[in-house]
Amino acid sequence: MRWQGRRKSDNVEDRRGISGRGLAVGGGLGGLIIVALYLLLGGNPDQITQNLRPGGETSPAAAGQPLSEKDKELGDFVSVVLADTEDVWRSTLSEGGQQYREPSLVLFTDQVQSACGYAGAATGPFYCPGDEKLYLDLSFFDEMQIKLGAPGDFALAYVIAHEVGHHVQNQLGIMDQVMSQRGRVSEREFNQLQVRLELQADFLAGVWAHYARQAAGYLEQGDIEEGLNAASAVGDDRIQRQQQGYVVPDAFTHGTSEQRVRWFKKGLETGDINQGDTFNADIL
């Protein structure tokens, strides 16, 4: 992506290099909202509890260290992508008479406190509806490149656009509707709803990509392929196979690789928010 020189967002909170030690564990786990735990990596939501280290040690490399040039550049890149999503969603939602509430994006190292509780870097990127913030540890970017085989700056942009997609779902009330079904439907059915919510976030990431592609000189050859590859790399089936060697469809929370790619592509090709009703789609 040729992102240098584009507008940067004012909504990035850079908490990298700040130790999470000593922060109060406000609300405890009871305050956790499960939506925040939609782990992009398809991990088990219970994982977050294992990552909670209230008052614990942070890795010595993290706290108080100045940011490297590479880290600074990554921060700038994230700001530019976030600004692009702001432009796209401001204009898209205003067509429907809504004013877009710009979310903040928190960059952190090791662990972070959100309105949804504590999270560690291993949680993966997440969106917390309680404070309307996106949380991103950039070590995840390395992980995508190395472990998941999804390199490229557009792959990271896709991740950000997916989390912003959750924010759009939150603003539109879709997230509340899904969460209100928790405990009312069977676990299996709720799981299905989660998958549809996730695939819609992929679709919304695709809508963003549709408009990014229209901006002259922004995307480069291969960028879209990087995004599609990333969407495929974080499919539940692929991750389950990697982690446990077999696939359990009922345990999916994000959709298969093929489904994630399909919905991202649909957003990319149409750029039309009305085409993204994953909840009433017969075929996911």
Ligand SMILES: [Zn+2]
């Ligand atoms: Zn998600």
